[in-house]
Amino acid sequence: MGQVAIQAFSIVDNGSxxxxxxxxxxxxxxxxxxxxxxxxxxxxxxxVANAAAVYTTNVFQAAPLQVTRDSLKNxxxxxxxxxxxxxxxxxxxxxxxxxxxxxxxxxxxLGVAEEDVAVASTGVIGELLKMDCVHAGIKxxxxxxxxDTDVAGEFSQAIxxxxxxxxxxxxxxxxxxxxxxIAGAAKGSGxxxxxxxxxxxFVTCDAEIEQQALQGxxxxxxxxxxxxxxxxxxxxxxxxxxxxxxxxxGNDILTPKHKDWESFAEAFNYVCEVLxxxxxRDGEGATKLVEVNIQGxxxxxxxxxxxKTVIGSSLVKTAMFGADANWGRIIAAVGRAGVPVNPEQVxxxxxxxxxxxxxxxxxxxxxxxxxxLQGDTVQIFVNLHGxxxxxxxxxxxxxxxxxxxxxxxxx
Amino acid sequence: MGQVAIQAFSIVDNGSxxxxxxxxxxxxxxxxxxxxxxxxxxxxxxxVANAAAVYTTNVFQAAPLQVTRDSLKNxxxxxxxxxxxxxxxxxxxxxxxxxxxxxxxxxxxLGVAEEDVAVASTGVIGELLKMDCVHAGIKxxxxxxxxDTDVAGEFSQAIxxxxxxxxxxxxxxxxxxxxxxIAGAAKGSGxxxxxxxxxxxFVTCDAEIEQQALQGxxxxxxxxxxxxxxxxxxxxxxxxxxxxxxxxxGNDILTPKHKDWESFAEAFNYVCEVLxxxxxRDGEGATKLVEVNIQGxxxxxxxxxxxKTVIGSSLVKTAMFGADANWGRIIAAVGRAGVPVNPEQVxxxxxxxxxxxxxxxxxxxxxxxxxxLQGDTVQIFVNLHGxxxxxxxxxxxxxxxxxxxxxxxxx
Numbered sequence: 001m002g003q004v005a006i007q008a009f010s011i012v013d014n015g016s017x018x019x020x021x022x023x024x025x026x027x028x029x030x031x032x033x034x035x036x037x038x039x040x041x042x043x044x045x046x047x048v049a050n051a052a053a054v055y056t057t058n059v060f061q062a063a064p065l066q067v068t069r070d071s072l073k074n075x076x077x078x079x080x081x082x083x084x085x086x087x088x089x090x091x092x093x094x095x096x097x098x099x100x101x102x103x104x105x106x107x108x109x110l111g112v113a114e115e116d117v118a119v120a121s122t123g124v125i126g127e128l129l130k131m132d133c134v135h136a137g138i139k140x141x142x143x144x145x146x147x148d149t150d151v152a153g154e155f156s157q158a159i160x161x162x163x164x165x166x167x168x169x170x171x172x173x174x175x176x177x178x179x180x181x182i183a184g185a186a187k188g189s190g191x192x193x194x195x196x197x198x199x200x201x202f203v204t205c206d207a208e209i210e211q212q213a214l215q216g217x218x219x220x221x222x223x224x225x226x227x228x229x230x231x232x233x234x235x236x237x238x239x240x241x242x243x244x245x246x247x248x249x250g251n252d253i254l255t256p257k258h259k260d261w262e263s264f265a266e267a268f269n270y271v272c273e274v275l276x277x278x279x280x281r282d283g284e285g286a287t288k289l290v291e292v293n294i295q296g297x298x299x300x301x302x303x304x305x306x307x308k309t310v311i312g313s314s315l316v317k318t319a320m321f322g323a324d325a326n327w328g329r330i331i332a333a334v335g336r337a338g339v340p341v342n343p344e345q346v347x348x349x350x351x352x353x354x355x356x357x358x359x360x361x362x363x364x365x366x367x368x369x370x371x372x373l374q375g376d377t378v379q380i381f382v383n384l385h386g387x388x389x390x391x392x393x394x395x396x397x398x399x400x401x402x403x404x405x406x407x408x409x410x411x
Numbered sequence: 412m413g414q415v416a417i418q419a420f421s422i423v424d425n426g427s428x429x430x431x432x433x434x435x436x437x438x439x440x441x442x443x444x445x446x447x448x449x450x451x452x453x454x455x456x457x458x459v460a461n462a463a464a465v466y467t468t469n470v471f472q473a474a475p476l477q478v479t480r481d482s483l484k485n486x487x488x489x490x491x492x493x494x495x496x497x498x499x500x501x502x503x504x505x506x507x508x509x510x511x512x513x514x515x516x517x518x519x520x521l522g523v524a525e526e527d528v529a530v531a532s533t534g535v536i537g538e539l540l541k542m543d544c545v546h547a548g549i550k551x552x553x554x555x556x557x558x559d560t561d562v563a564g565e566f567s568q569a570i571x572x573x574x575x576x577x578x579x580x581x582x583x584x585x586x587x588x589x590x591x592x593i594a595g596a597a598k599g600s601g602x603x604x605x606x607x608x609x610x611x612x613f614v615t616c617d618a619e620i621e622q623q624a625l626q627g628x629x630x631x632x633x634x635x636x637x638x639x640x641x642x643x644x645x646x647x648x649x650x651x652x653x654x655x656x657x658x659x660x661g662n663d664i665l666t667p668k669h670k671d672w673e674s675f676a677e678a679f680n681y682v683c684e685v686l687x688x689x690x691x692r693d694g695e696g697a698t699k700l701v702e703v704n705i706q707g708x709x710x711x712x713x714x715x716x717x718x719k720t721v722i723g724s725s726l727v728k729t730a731m732f733g734a735d736a737n738w739g740r741i742i743a744a745v746g747r748a749g750v751p752v753n754p755e756q757v758x759x760x761x762x763x764x765x766x767x768x769x770x771x772x773x774x775x776x777x778x779x780x781x782x783x784l785q786g787d788t789v790q791i792f793v794n795l796h797g798x799x800x801x802x803x804x805x806x807x808x809x810x811x812x813x814x815x816x817x818x819x820x821x822x
Contacts, residue, residue: 060746060754060770090742092771125739126772237743314725314809315817322818328536331501332648335471343471359471360503361537398725400811406726407733 008173009267012181015170016152020181020206022046022246026145027158030137032085032123032130040137041158042145043202044079044110049244051077052215053118054222056239062089063099064119065240071103071115075211077244078116080202081106081138082159084187086129088121089237098129105138120200120240122187123161152185159187159200162405167278173267175251175260180207184271188229188279201226201275203243207264209254216256217265218243225272228304228393229280230312241272280394281377285401289394290320291379297389302339307393309337310380317398323373325366327355334382342386349381419584420678423592426581427563431592431617433457433657437556438569441548443496443534443541451548452569453556454613455490455521460655462488463626464529465633467650473500474510475530476651482514482529486622488655489527491613492517492549493570495598497540499532500648509540516549531611531651533598534572563596570598570611573816578689584678586662586671591618595682599640599690611649612637612686616656618675620665627667628676629654636683639715639804640691641723691805692788696812700805701731702790708800713750718804720748721791728809734784736777738766745793753797760792 018025027041053072055065071077081102088095099119107114121129145151156166170183186201203218218241226241254264281289292310297303310316313333319326327348334341348356351372353364372378429436438452464483466476482488492513499506510530518525532540556562567577581594597612614629629652637652665675692700703721708714721727724744730737738759745752759767762783764775783789 058743058746059752060742087739090739090767090770090772125743126767237739237746314813318814318817321814324819328498328501328648331471332469332536335469335648341470356501356537359501361501398814398817400814402725403729403732403809403811403814406729406809408735 008263009171009270012170012172014149015181015183016149016168017043017155017183017185017202017204018147018149018152019170019183020204020246021248022206023204024145024147025152025155026141027154028137028140028144031133032083037160038154038158039083039085040134040141041082041155042079042106042110042141043155043204044112044145045244045246047246047248048076048078048116049246050075050209050211050214051242051244052211052218053240053242054218056237058237060090060237062087062121062238063091063095064088064121065238066096067099067103068118068120068240068242071118076116077118077242078112079106079110080118080120080242082120082200083129083134084122084159084161086121086123086127087125087238088129089125091126091128094128098131101131102134102138105135109138109142118242120238120242122159122200122238125237156185159185161187162189162284163187163282165282167275167282169271169274171267171271173263175207175249175254175258175264178249178251180249180251180264181205182268182271184275186275186279188282189284200238201241203241203271205243205245206247206249207245207254208247208249208251209245213255214243214245217268221269221272225269225276228307228391229276230308230393230395277394280396283396284405285399285403286396287321287399288375288397289377290317290396291377292393293379293381294384295382295390296384296386298340298387299389300391301389303389303391305339306334306337306341306382307391309333310382311393311395314398317395320373320378321397321399323370325350325355325364325369325373330380330382331356340386341384345385347383347385351379419674420582420681423581423583425560426592426594427560427579428454428566428594428596428613428615429558429560429563430581430594431615431657432659433617434615435556435558436563436566437552438565439548439551439555442544443494448571449565449569450494450496451545451552452493452566453490453517453521453552454566454615455523455556456655456657458657458659459487459489459527460657461486461620461622461625462653462655463622463629464651464653465629467648469648471501471648473498473532473649474502474506475499475532476649477507478510478514479529479531479651479653482526487527488529488653489523490517490521491529491531491653493531493611494540494545495533495570495572497532497534497538498536498649499540500536502537502539505539509542512542513545513549516546520549520553529653531649531653533570533611533649536648567596570596572598573600573695574598574693576693578686578693580682580685582678582682584674586618586660586665586669586675589660589662591660591662591675592616593679593682595686597686597690599693600695612652614654614682616654617658617660618656618665619658619660619662620656624666625654625656628679632680632683636680636687639718639802640687641719641804641806688805691807694807695816696810697807698732698810699786699808700788701728701807702788703804704790704792705795706793706801707795707797709751709798710800711802712800714800714802716750717745717748717752717793718802720744721793722804722806725809728806731784731789732808732810734781736761736766736775736780736784741791741793742767751797752795756796758794758796762790
């Protein structure tokens with residue numbers, strides 16, 4: 001182990017979802033957004049890819065999720081069509097027909113089978129899609145698609161709503177001595193509190209991998225990455241994470257029994273974690289990324305519950321915005337998470353600054369704490385000294401801009 | 412029934428916690444707050460009263476809660492001493508000693524037994540009480556106490572932190588043909604998401620009532636009132652609701668078997684509901700009261716879960732601030748509440764304005780909706796058409812001022 005395990009993968013500068021062998025992508029503006037920002041994107045694979053997905057647990061599932069489930073019945077996909085600006089959620093039978101029409105149009109224009117196309121949407125809930133815009137956009141899409149990173153950036157741009165920045169990551173790792181590439185693109189911003197899935201995220205890969213193994217890995221990675229972020233505690237109707245692997249890297253087929261599985265899984269998990277953290281950092285109105293590390297809980301599940309309670313606390317989030325070392329709010333959130341905690345032996349650190357030890361306040365420099373909390377990344381460490389359970393969650397601060405953005409979202 | 416049942420009680424204009432027979436109260440500034448607002452209050456009963464309490468479920472329980480539990484072991488109280496400006500929470504052994512010292516001083520100055528005194532605190536977590544201020548304040552308290560409503564107002568003022576207005580209510584009802592009076596005072600504002608208890612609330616009553624019956628009634632009323640409000644989803648370390656009944660009204664002892672129990676319980680519940688709604692309306696930064704009514708859930712518990720999810724949604728709360736009829740956010744919150752909902756048959760109304768019927772959008776006047784949502788009270792009605800379960804929850808909008816207040820609370 002040692003050095004080899006630590007460097008299980010390398011980050012590819014300027015990599016993107018088209019870096020894995022076999023993938024092309026593109027994006028354009030078709031008229032669903034009022035601005036001229038891109039609002040339609042597509043990913044295509046040269047071959048039919050093994051694919052896997054996880055979806056929101058919200059009972060109101062948007063029409064495109066149903067279509068994607070339908071396409072993924074056989075565990076294969078060759079293309080993904082995505083629009084932003086309209087969620088096509090709570091749109092009834094017409095919404096379903098529109099989502100299927102999107103799939104059919106994308107299949108026709110991209111030259112793939114209908115049942116190999118996934119559909120995703122994000123934006124306002126309860127309004128019908130302007131299908132004339134969608135159809136014109138899909139018709140124009142093939143000419144906009146390509147295999148270089150700039151063109152892939154148009155895709156990453158097309159899936160955004162109130163996001164400020166694109167969220168992309170690309171890594172390589174070795175399987176059977178062959179280079180395997182894994183990349184991802186995601187969008188987040190508001191209504192971010194994923195539960196078994198996230199907002200839209202797309203992972204491409206060129207490893208040969210068994211579909212069941214891919215689905216299993218996607219689920220595991222989701223639990224410790226996308227499911228551990230929150231912006232505002234609201235779980236969307238449209239959350240979807242889709243992974244496609246082209247199998248063109250030339251490795252022997254990956255399963256959990258493969259000797260390189262651990263390092264591949266680590267690289268895959270890293271892609272998910274980077275995208276998840278990027279969503280948290282770019283939460284609506286956010287000025288910083290907040291990371292909560294829980295140690296010493298009785299179980300990992302307890303640690304997760306506590307981490308998500310702390311990261312979701314409006315009072316913790318506003319204190320972080322104000323760079324206020326108000327550890328009392330952290331403790332109050334730990335104490336209401338609904339899992340066992342011994343209230344007499346808790347340590348809390350803000351970065352390296354110890355503020356509570358054995359549940360007793362520790363004198364600390366307010367100036368030093370202020371300087372630390374004014375940074376663009378804040379880490380909160382809580383040790384419960386009760387067991388071996390641990391978890392990390394990511395979120396952001398709660399700011400005037402979150403209120404401004406959401407007080408006038410539809411208008 | 413009919414008229415009699417409907418008018419089971421009357422609201423007493425200008426009534427207060429000293430209106431029930433036997434009670435006096437007062438408040439003063441002792442120096443715990445930086446401003447000159449009152450920060451110490453006391454209630455005293457002429458006789459030892461039957462009493463009951465419910466407390467926060469947060470595992471970090473503040474020192475005064477332990478002292479109050481200790482005093483309430485025999486179900487009796489004669490006085491309550493309360494400070495604001497400092498929560499005396501997560502303050503260790505010194506905090507416990509301070510809370511017991513507050514009890515001893517109050518007992519001595521008010522001329523009652525130590526074990527008949529409850530102690531409550533609210534304010535910043537993790538700082539030791541300035542006991543010199545507390546002792547001087549308690550010494551000065553008897554001279555400030557009285558039986559008229561103006562003096563009681565000084566108490567209601569003394570328990571506030573970032574609250575803007577006092578929260579008081581007084582009603583009378585008939586038991587055995589005798590007039591019985593029930594009154595309450597409360598404080599709320601932030602860290603309001605009670606779980607089995609609320610922030611500080613005090614109910615006084617002069618009915619003769621069995622202690623067990625009082626405790627049972629307090630628990631039931633809490634479940635449908637204080638436990639159904641939220642300001643920010645954060646459950647405090649100091650929540651406490653205490654009820655004292657002097658028994659001086661001259662009625663036969665009340666138990667659930669008494670013929671007037673139902674009307675008494677209704678009056679008691681009304682006192683709790685008024686205080687709970689007043690806390691929600693005066694939530695930190697709030698500009699309006701938001702009420703969520705759920706009907707047609709499979710059970711009352713499901714309805715409560717849904718009502719609390721909707722009222723707690725930051726996206727719903729910001730939409731209410733912006734007077735935006737964004738029913739998609741209401742639906743998204745309903746769908747993530749974790750209880751059974753048929754997503755195909757949901758109706759949503761904003762006041763009288765139908766916006767969703769059978770889970771299909773209904774055309775409505777945006778102007779009319781805007782005018783309604785700009786009011787100081789907004790009612791959201793959701794009918795799930797799935798059963799007989801129903802519940803009501805109360806909260807407030809999420810505003811710039813919530814962020815402002817909480818980004819700089821300690822400083």
